[in-house]
Amino acid sequence: MKSPTVRHRRLGRELRRLREQAGLTVAEVAVQLGWSGSKVNRIENARIAPSTTDIGNACDLYGADSATKASLIQLGKDAGRRGWWTAYSDVFTGSYIALEAEATAIRKWEPLLIPGLLQNEDYAREIIHSGLPELSDSEVARRVDARVARKISLLGSNAPHLHTLIDENVLRRFVGGAKVMGRQLDDILQTMERPNITVQVLPLRTDAHVGLEGAFSVLTLGDGDPDVGYIEGPAGDVYIEAADQVRKLKVTFERLTSACLSPKESAAFIAAVRRDHEQCP
Known part of the structure; x- marks a missing residue:
């Protein structure tokens, strides 16, 4: 991930809060969950997307209640949800x-x-064509469509x-x-x-x-x-x-x-x- 999505950032922040609330260090979590310390850090910093199982195991270790666990698992699922841009x-x-x-x-x-976000189709077409002259007409048209959708x-x-x-x-x-x-x-x-x-x-x-x-x-x-x-x-x-x-x-x-x-x-x-x-x- 070049940069985390909003939901990934929120999930990582909540998992870090629960860990700190439980009084556990990154190293202790890594040992008890069988992860590397790097994995714990990358999840909390939203650099990787944890699986549903990972989220559930972390919540259990941190002593999260069932409602919190369910909401974070759902947040993890939502983080991977396809948006129009996909x-x-x-x-x-x-x-x-x-x-x-x-x-x-x-x-x-x-x-x-x-x-x-303010470009119209004609302007966008000119900018895309001049910036990427190697593109075919159909490729330019697709990029214009994407910009209009945006x-x-x-x-x-x-x-x-x-x-x-x-x-x-x-x-x-x-x-x-x-x-x-x-x-x-x-x-x-x-x-x-x-x-x-x-x-x-x-x-x-x-x-x-x-x-x-x-x-x-x-x-x-x-x-x-x-x-x-x-x-x-x-x-x-x-x-x-x-x-x-x-x-x-x-x-x-x-x-x-x-x-x-x-x-x-x-x-x-x-x-x-x-x-x-x-x-x-």
Whole structure:
């Protein structure tokens, strides 16, 4: 697992709490359950998914009551439950989409591209084709379908709150030409009318700022689960889980938010850039 899913994290945290409550060390648990110390640590840190038998045996050792044992076994089963994204396992790698699907709030800074959750089909197709020119038309189409399916998560009563900050460069870059960009900006303006979506623009006139090191996301997962930071790059994905590092990302986001136009000003600004694209051939 490149990064644990929300349910795996919750299960590991509960098993650690029960172990500590029972006054047992990792080494003692390993001996009594016939596991390695590494296995105990990896389960508690959500780096591996324990079997139903493993969860039951641990609960018995820790003296958990029957209700707690049953709930943790169910949590373990739910952790392995297939989500909509598993239908696109050839497209989505790592655990980010699973985490995103469980998030109650998503904060994202994007200095280069329209965020994936806000991309329409035409824009997404251009980005995917330019980034992966070796893909066939059918492979590009499948990745576009996956991105559209991901975007649907912003709809409905359980949709997370998305707060995204976008650099002005992103709005002015001619991805696919003026018509494609015009439709994409129209789509963003329409999306901004939803109560769970906040978009702010960082103007080019802004001096050197804390976001120049690159894009990042912070996911709020709810139910007491710690927030997770995420950075995507050409060399792979990085999950930020240490509390102090996640806190730094939050502070960076807050500083960037202060430097951005307000949501209302941003909508007017995006509309103005949209008119600029209209005037281009």
